[in-house]
Amino acid sequence: MAEVPTKPGHGASPVRDAPDQTLHAEPSVDRPRDATRGGVSLAALPRESGRESPLLIDPPDAAAPVTSIPAGQRYRLGAELGRGGMGRVVEAFDLQLGRTVALKEVLPRGGPVVARRFAREVQLTARLEHPSIVPLYDAGVMVDGRPFYVMRRVSGRPLDQLMAGAVELGERLTLLPALLSAIDAIAHAHRRGVIHRDLKPANILVGDLGEVVVIDWGLAKVIGEDDERGDSSAMPSDSLRTQVGSVFGTPGFMAPEQARGEELDPRSDVYALGATLYQLLAGAPPHAGPSATEVIARTGSRDVTPVDVVAPGAPPELVTIVGKALAFDPAGRYPDAGALGEDVRRFLSGQLVAAHRYTPRQRVTRFARRHRVPLAVAALASLAVAALAWFSIHRIVADATTPGAAPSSWS
Structure with missing residues (x-):
């Protein structure tokens, strides 16, 4: 469920008095200041050397x-x-x-x-x-x-609206850094042992100041924690929005194992992020249909149409990244959002993408593009050395063929 502000650039609307909606909280108890944040108890989180510790949820x-x-x-x-x-x-x-x-x-x-x-x-x-x-x-x-x-x-617009407003592939590719910021946020959650389970462009908010925020953590859970089933009466029964019941997530972006109601891990979030990248490249999600039931059925039973078929001009490296993230079998995907983000970051910085297979010619071309300035300087230096050598040899030959000429002296 995307519960986000949808009007960019608007300041605070005039507030209204709401006597029937006044808010209060229960009385507080004395406790150390650093044990709370925002009025919510934060238990001390143990940390292991070199990495973040999983969350412990009360x-x-x-x-x-x-x-x-x-x-x-x-x-x-x-x-x-x-x-x-x-x-x-x-x-x-x-x-x-x-x-x-x-x-x-x-x-x-x-x-x-x-x-x-x-x-x-x-x-x-x-x-x-x-x-x-x-x-x-x-x-x-x-x-x-x-x-x-x-x-x-946060004043801004959801990523799906920004994608819809970008008609050309080149325009949508400018949104890739924003998506990478969202991937980094999910990578942080994965390191803490949390999965989001409802990732989609509508839940990625791009602020007016360029900030990127992943919202709507209502279906998030600690990995390995049991779900509470039932009580889905408050949810739409057949829409393309989040549903609570035996299936969690948004049809069109949920992973096949998620559509089948199976146990999830970070790779299901990787699939949803891959589906978001697919939409960024193709302009449409990998799965679509007239009803949520039909979309879920398609998701759980078959692979997606390759993104380079839908978007022929998509960069080959991003096509490979999407294909790996959207692998039907979770074992074929990136293990978590951190690994996915690393390949996206390497693409943006001009480095070789780990998941992509390059030909020798492609490797040389990408090396030349990445080291354009040093190679240009080296080429100019080589030309200067070659020119000096040619001039020296030509001078020696000319002196040797001139009758009575004294040998050239180089000091």
Whole structure:
């Protein structure tokens, strides 16, 4: 579910008074300042040398109480920015700090399972600190008991809208650095043992200042953690948006094993990122159909049409990267987003892409392009040396053939 602001460049809308939607939080308890972030308890995370440690998530009902907020005095709700099956995001004004924020709240019809998923989303979002993961500022409950959390308000547009506005392949390729930033954010989550499970262009927000944020972590989970099934009544039954039930994710971007309802790991996120890169190159997702059911069936039963067939002008290296990321068998994909991002980064910097097979001629050509200046300097130096040698030999020959000429003296 893409709950994002969709109007770029707009400042904070005039907020409205909402006496029936005033927000409050439970009383706080004394605890060290560094043990909290945004009013959400952050357990100390052990770290191993050289890499980040997996997340340890407390059960939702064991979460520490949030920071105390005077009822009716902290947030004033404004325009709705986005809505999904589980909740909605609205613009809000923080009266205490004098700033505009985004506030996500559970919809009134959400059941206990939805509330627990929401609580887990709060904990995951609070603990995944990365420049391309929206920071969580605060959390609490409505007067009617529905939970909410507050995050930074990012003005910008979803990547799918930017792709739709770029008609030519060359225009869409300028969005590749933004996609790489999103890949890096997911790589950070994978290193912490978390998978997103609902990656798609609509959940990648490109801000007006060039920042890139991966949003909507409502289906994220710690790898190996059990899912709570059932209670899918709050979700659309047959749409191209996120569904909660036996299948998680968005048809058209979910991996085949995800479409079959099987256990997932980082490679399912790799597939979704590959599908996003496919859409960037081809202008359309790898799977499409008139209904979610049909798209899911296609995803789980066959490979995608090669992207170079749909987009003949696509760079060969990116075609290879897409093909590896979208492998039907998870064993054929990149193991995680970090490995995928490394190949995309190598392409952008002109280096050889690990997954691509180059001919000797292609290797020489790419080497020449990457080292253009040093090779040009070396070529000019070689020409200068050759010219000097030719002049010297020509002078010696001329002197030797001239009658009575004295030998040339070089000092």
